[in-house]
Amino acid sequence: DATCLLNSGIIHITCTGFQKETLYYLRNSGSSLNEEIPDGYNRCLVAGLLSPRLADIQPTSLTQEEQLQAVLSAAVETSSISLLTRCIKQWIAEEQPRSAPNLRFVLEWTWDKVVLTKKDFDRLCSPLFDGSCNFIDSQTLQSLQHCQLRLSNLTTVLNCFRKEAKELTKQGLVDLSNKLSVTKLLSQYASVVLWFCRCGLLPDNPDEAMQLTRPYYNYQLMQHYYAERRKKLEHLSR
Template sequence: MAMFFHYLKFVTAFPAQVPPRRETATREGRHLCFELPNPSGASISTLFYIRRTNQLVVGFSDGCLSLWNRKTLKREHHCQLGARRIPVHAITFQEPEKDPSNCCYLWAVKSTQESEGDVLRLRLLQLTIGSRKRLASGQVMYEGLECCKERFSLDLASRILPWRRQNSHMKFLSCQTIEDFYDSVDQGDNANEDGACLLSSGVVHLTCSGFQKEEEQLDAILSAAFQMGSLDLLTGCIKRWTSEKQPNSMENLQFISECVWNKVVYAKDDLDQMCVPLFHGSSNSPDLSTLQSLQHCQCLLSNLSRVLNLFQLRKKQALANHISVYAKVVIWFFQAGLLPDGLGFIEDLDPLSPVRHPNRER
């Protein structure tokens, strides 16, 4: 990352004339970088931008949370979530339907991430907004934070059923809200408000109200598992369903196998699109984002190949594995400076890892 620091222009305070400074930095090919201080001095553990309120939510490693107004560049709220100094690892925004009081909600997840035992707590914060405006595009925007109060807290660690009843540390992966709106004669406006936390040892699902689409939810959970490489729970379910040979088990196995193969196809298409500018010479210069995208795609293909092997789909598993190896080769050529054509070795892209030929890796 050191090669990108010279593109940043650090500002230790929030000056009144931000637009002129931004324009000056843009002409210089640089970006303004503002410091987001925490009174306790703790490091930032997560960031989340709320488009509807134009706010940046900052979670800290000591359990504190701040709300910054992106328009005024001022901190509008700062609080400690609970008495224990547990890091805030995820934040997500939820907007209720037709709420006359102009209130929105933040879900904040605090987790020790195996450092101090299994602690995982979900907190709901209510944001009371001064005004609610509907733009010409139809988008709803909120402006003027009046107060932020905690309304709900839930200990998730005590509600998880460990897989195979074994004692294992939990690691938080992701949290999301799923909201689908339906407008029909019979049902009218129907909001589905669900929260789901995906863990390496299980899944916690909270349903508030409304109709939910199980297949869409399962697909979202599978996607997160493949992306994060958390396959223990999934592989355990596949083995159990295979041994049970029940009607529902067969349906689940068929759905997962189709889902996995579709993701292999999509990953192959993404890899092709990333490789075209590298081989055709249309890529201006190599950068860290290109390398990270290639590595992410290769890791995803490797995880998908592992799951396909459980279904004994030999040809599909072999194809997914070959594509994964091909991605490794492209990464090796990229790091060695052989791609794009005419460029030298890129030391700053991965200074801690030597360039090894993929066939020699163990």
């Protein structure tokens, strides 16, 4: 945003940044993503949305599949999930020759991303529970938040597969439902761990004699809430 003072008056200028334009592009890409992978990859690269390890690698040295994986990762990391969900819906509806391979690729990529994210989260959480960590730094907390956000977004993608799935075998439907349930539970678990970290209950302190300096919940608010609920229940029982 900018404000210019001219002889004729004041002019306010608003310009969308390149990152926002790229995110808008990701959110609105549809089943034509396959044909636009090079352009999408270059946009994400210039906008700084790709992994730092890709910054010094020439796009031409990467396969189309590797570029697509990088674009999908950028979509998940920036919560541009509509890129994936729109592709899933259109590929299922169109039933084109490439639709089935595309759907299989995205599903396998999504599950691999869940597995890698869980490994990252476990690595970050280990010091919080084994007594080797006395405090949690802002960088670790931010990394935990990224893992939780990633798991939440991947849950949305798998949920889209589950809702839109057609002509699946019984075993295929069971496998997809299990993957969705596992990812959802991992996302919830990550949220709980983050809550414990923010409340000061993690990292775990081996000193059992440590006294809590304050309650980790709003006692007055909870007391008022349950008092009102009891009154309502008593009224309904009459």
